[in-house]
Amino acid sequence: MPAHILEQNREQGTMNPVTMKDKKTFKLDGKAIEFEDGDTIMDAALRAGEYIPHLCHNPEFTPHGSCRVCIVNVDCKQVSACTQPAIENSEVDNSSDEIMANRRALLQMLFVEGNHICPGCEKSGACQLQAVAYYCNMLSSHFTHFFPQRSVDASHPDTAIDFNRCILCELCVRASRDVDHKNIFAIDGRGINSHLVINSSSGKLGDSAFTASDKAAHVCPVGAILPKHKGYEKPIGERLYDKQPVSIVGDVAAYEQDEDC
Amino acid sequence: MSTDLETASNPENLERIVIEPVTRVEGHGKVTLLQDKNKHIRQARLHIVEFRGFEKFIQGRPYWELPVLVQRLCGICPVSHHLVAAKATDMLVGARQLTPTAEKIRRLMHFGQTLQSHALHFFHLCSPDLLFGFDDEVRHRNIVGVIEDHPEIAKQGVLLRKYGQEVIRLTAGKRIHGTGAIPGGVNKSLSHEEVDYLMKDIDQIIAWSIDAVALIKRIFSEHYDYHMAFATIDSNMLSLVGSDGAFDIYHGDLRARDKNGNTIFDHADYTKYNEYIKEGVKNWSYMKFPFIDAIGAENGWYRVGPLARINNCDFIGTPLAEKERIEFMAAGNGKPVQSALAYHWARLIELLHCAESIKDLLQDADISGSELINKGEMQNTGIGVIEAPRGTLFHHYEIDKDGIVTRANLIVSTTNNNQAMNESIRQVASQYLDGNQLTEPLLNQIVVAIRAYDPCLSCATHAMGKMPLEICLVDEDDKLVDRLEKRATGSITRTI
Numbered sequence: 001m002p003a004h005i006l007e008q009n010r011e012q013g014t015m016n017p018v019t020m021k022d023k024k025t026f027k028l029d030g031k032a033i034e035f036e037d038g039d040t041i042m043d044a045a046l047r048a049g050e051y052i053p054h055l056c057h058n059p060e061f062t063p064h065g066s067c068r069v070c071i072v073n074v075d076c077k078q079v080s081a082c083t084q085p086a087i088e089n090s091e092v093d094n095s096s097d098e099i100m101a102n103r104r105a106l107l108q109m110l111f112v113e114g115n116h117i118c119p120g121c122e123k124s125g126a127c128q129l130q131a132v133a134y135y136c137n138m139l140s141s142h143f144t145h146f147f148p149q150r151s152v153d154a155s156h157p158d159t160a161i162d163f164n165r166c167i168l169c170e171l172c173v174r175a176s177r178d179v180d181h182k183n184i185f186a187i188d189g190r191g192i193n194s195h196l197v198i199n200s201s202s203g204k205l206g207d208s209a210f211t212a213s214d215k216a217a218h219v220c221p222v223g224a225i226l227p228k229h230k231g232y233e234k235p236i237g238e239r240l241y242d243k244q245p246v247s248i249v250g251d252v253a254a255y256e257q258d259e260d261c
Numbered sequence: 262m263s264t265d266l267e268t269a270s271n272p273e274n275l276e277r278i279v280i281e282p283v284t285r286v287e288g289h290g291k292v293t294l295l296q297d298k299n300k301h302i303r304q305a306r307l308h309i310v311e312f313r314g315f316e317k318f319i320q321g322r323p324y325w326e327l328p329v330l331v332q333r334l335c336g337i338c339p340v341s342h343h344l345v346a347a348k349a350t351d352m353l354v355g356a357r358q359l360t361p362t363a364e365k366i367r368r369l370m371h372f373g374q375t376l377q378s379h380a381l382h383f384f385h386l387c388s389p390d391l392l393f394g395f396d397d398e399v400r401h402r403n404i405v406g407v408i409e410d411h412p413e414i415a416k417q418g419v420l421l422r423k424y425g426q427e428v429i430r431l432t433a434g435k436r437i438h439g440t441g442a443i444p445g446g447v448n449k450s451l452s453h454e455e456v457d458y459l460m461k462d463i464d465q466i467i468a469w470s471i472d473a474v475a476l477i478k479r480i481f482s483e484h485y486d487y488h489m490a491f492a493t494i495d496s497n498m499l500s501l502v503g504s505d506g507a508f509d510i511y512h513g514d515l516r517a518r519d520k521n522g523n524t525i526f527d528h529a530d531y532t533k534y535n536e537y538i539k540e541g542v543k544n545w546s547y548m549k550f551p552f553i554d555a556i557g558a559e560n561g562w563y564r565v566g567p568l569a570r571i572n573n574c575d576f577i578g579t580p581l582a583e584k585e586r587i588e589f590m591a592a593g594n595g596k597p598v599q600s601a602l603a604y605h606w607a608r609l610i611e612l613l614h615c616a617e618s619i620k621d622l623l624q625d626a627d628i629s630g631s632e633l634i635n636k637g638e639m640q641n642t643g644i645g646v647i648e649a650p651r652g653t654l655f656h657h658y659e660i661d662k663d664g665i666v667t668r669a670n671l672i673v674s675t676t677n678n679n680q681a682m683n684e685s686i687r688q689v690a691s692q693y694l695d696g697n698q699l700t701e702p703l704l705n706q707i708v709v710a711i712r713a714y715d716p717c718l719s720c721a722t723h724a725m726g727k728m729p730l731e732i733c734l735v736d737e738d739d740k741l742v743d744r745l746e747k748r749a750t751g752s753i754t755r756t757i
Binding site: 119120122151152154155160162206228229230231232233234235236237 | 322323328330354438441443444448663664665
């Protein structure tokens, strides 16, 4: 969700004492949040302009609940905010030390499972994983790095996939299936062996029906799916998250049409 | 061009003295000396004990990452690797000519870097030896001693470096490991506010640079003959020069001259560097030994860096530095100046040239232009060469049709000086250490010789995946009990 929408929501989200009586609410860190039937905690929070850290969630797609970074505590039970329906009068903890520590651990595991080398990555400064890690005050990887051996698929003329940076959020899977109707991406394997695969005879993106204008090319929250022959074109200091944190700026996908983000 | 002390014939009977780590240089290295019972030096070697693997692990990466990835080789002169990789990727994207803004921003970045690197090396690392003497007490012979005894000199060194770092920050985005240069150009120019900010102090920087040259000339003149003779070796010299023979650290052609100043090759196209330069390996060092192919491995080694650049160029394009170059060249009496310590003198002339050039560029309207990138038809070979603060730096990349790097070859500045540094420490060992009980002040003379080259040891290492290895088992009487040898092929044999 882009910054101006979050800001607008934040302003409109201020509770009106007259209408509040007719609306269902829950408390997010002590603050009353309105919701409608069918809303998840994430839906209601975003509409109210409140930020809950997330990676696999994109309001345009069916909630997935796989990255677990949006974990919140609802009445002493830890759930993912993007899949948990809002419950009237419930107390939702979005920022306690315990919740933030759990998010940091989840982010640390994401960092060590792949090869997320921020200093050399062209997505650095405009990467949602990096921005969320900063927001959650993740200062180191903590766990032993797996350093998996993964390759780059640059077979497509316009788009490259760096599997080193894939966090298995399935946003490209959902976009290709639900919007592009091409089913180009899927997750294969189980557990720690899960990995992104491409639906083509060779398994290469260049042999698939993928095009750079596909929705799937513009939803990746990390530096896994990238336009070719360009990078680092935005100077340091002017990148998406250089000036304000992800809680203000919002998701990278909302800026994807501006390819230089 | 002696290599007599490279390998002793019977090393097992000699006393081994190790200088480890070599201090006040970038990276980690060590020197080993083997001395016989009569205290004669029988072997002297500079070893590089670090390992890098950039040529290997950038294989499989997209080419447009190269300027940002490869600069991580170093934290002192990353701009050199950043710019030379950018030059190589310019070739890959078919950018035959950069826009004036891109070319000048890159040059400005490079001048800023060379200024800060030279200031760091002279003031922080080497001035203690030169101001206090090579045999000064260790506790005093360091930058803190300089701050205490010569606070004005120390301050100038710190602020000169700071200014260079600011130039880098404004052109590359960060003081260390920025992203300014991209394939085909740059990602930013300077705003008028940024130009004004740098202009504010540039006259002071030029004045301090003039003082720095005066300081090294005063130090040299105090013991002129000693400084001209210390660690001096006759060598070939290699550098880039402009198409008109001008001093140029960003772009040009290759020029090599022999120890007498005679031309070996001139205006050689650097994209054909491998027709002129070959790289040798020795089993005792991670660092390669490049040489000029036309002369051969034994005598074809050469020196690069400030000494080679000042000796090789026909003129310097800024007036104050040109005046100093003429005075410097007079010291050679018509031949190249070969003194290792003259590296410091040449380096500070370059510092002055950088300061003058930064002022010239800041007054050029092109550095605030908006035309930043040029691209043409993709190529699969990209070669860049630049004069890094420490010398000529080669980057060579091959990519496949998808834009993925398949091969890389980096010949780093310090690698070019490998044989020369070894020869210089052998000269010092023969002249000053031979026959003596070795003490710290004597051993420091070895390190002073190495420091003159301003080596960056971390950038310069290479290793094959299957390193040869020998393991010896000795009993309490030092008698050899067992020995295993692992060969480069990976096979292991017992050799006792």
